[in-house]
Amino acid sequence: MRTVTLEEHVIFPEITALVPKDKLGGFNQSPMMKKLAPKLADVSGERLDLMNESEITVQVLSVVGVGANILSAEDGPGYATKYNDLLAERISAQPDRLAAFAHLPTTNPQAAAEELERTVKTHHFVGALINGLTNGEFLDDEKYAPILKKAEELGVPIYLHPGLPPKEVVDAYYSDLPNQSGTTLSVAGWGWHSETAIHVLRLIISGTFDKYPKLKLIIGHMGEMLPMMMARCDGMFRPGENGVNQRTISQTLKDQVYITTSGIFTQPPLKIAIETFGIDNIMFSVDYPFSTNAQGKKFLDEIDIAAEDKEKIAYINADKVLGLKR
Secondary structure (H helix, E strand, C coil), X not given: CCCEEEEEEECCHHHHCCCCHHHHHHHHCCHHHHHHHHHXXXXXXXXXXXXXXXXXXXXXXXXXXCCHHHCCCCCHHHHHHHHHHHHHHHHCCCCCCEEECEECCCCCHHHHHXXXXXXXXXXXXXXXXXXXXXXXXXXXXXXXXXXXXXHHHHCCCEEEECCCCCHHHHHHHCCCCCCCHHHHHHCCCCHHHXXXXXXXXXXXXXXXXHHCCCCCEEECHHXXXXXXXXXXXXXXXXXXXXXXXXCCHHHHHHHHEEEECCCCCCHHHHHHHHHHCCHHHEECCCCCCCCCXXXXXXXXXXXXXXXXXXXXXXXXXXXHHHCCCC
């Protein structure tokens, strides 16, 4: 069975070296990231071998961590261009196995929109991935309109990936805990997922999705807690009451948001995701190398649903949303 995964990451050290070390933050320099550095830098070696072992047909690669999103409006665009050009060069030898999301200089929204268009038209990238907040700001801020407008115009999705929380949030919620547990809680242990859910809800409640009704957003980790909270949110945010959103939370999510399984490999979360978002909005992903292809493949094999629905999760939905050619 054809299998597409679309939250699969790279970091090229020769590009990251261009970022001042004092801006990189603890995450990129953590023991885990240093351990995974060879896997993140690799495109055509072990990555392809492990894809073959787990029968993964296509990986969509994206830059994870910090980069152009923390650089100045002046420095970010050139950095993003170098990253995207190198990524395009490295996947060019495997056009049937590797695709990519653009890395955007979000501190310069107009330049980010132009870079998205360039990479889609020149390199045939299938969208963009944005890592969390930019300068502590969410994408519903009007200054980021050029990015959303351009993605809608091009018909490509934005993958909203978690990023490091602002210092004020870390200090308020994740400090004074033993050892490194506060850091873990702030990222993959909880904080990443709740913040991404809030980001999506802000895009709905602010009316941003209504303003860009053809915009497609992808989020990972089985919907970043939103499937469980969808009905609750509908009750709290009725259209035309507390906000300017013209549709219910659940309807907007079903209309414009797609979720991947990345890093969540148990069946109960998938069942609620299917019941809330619907089978047509769910796509398989691994979160390589932070999760293993073997874990993801085992999970996919164990999904007990109709064959045609499993095919939708494995590749049909991704092919449609990303416009992948077979």
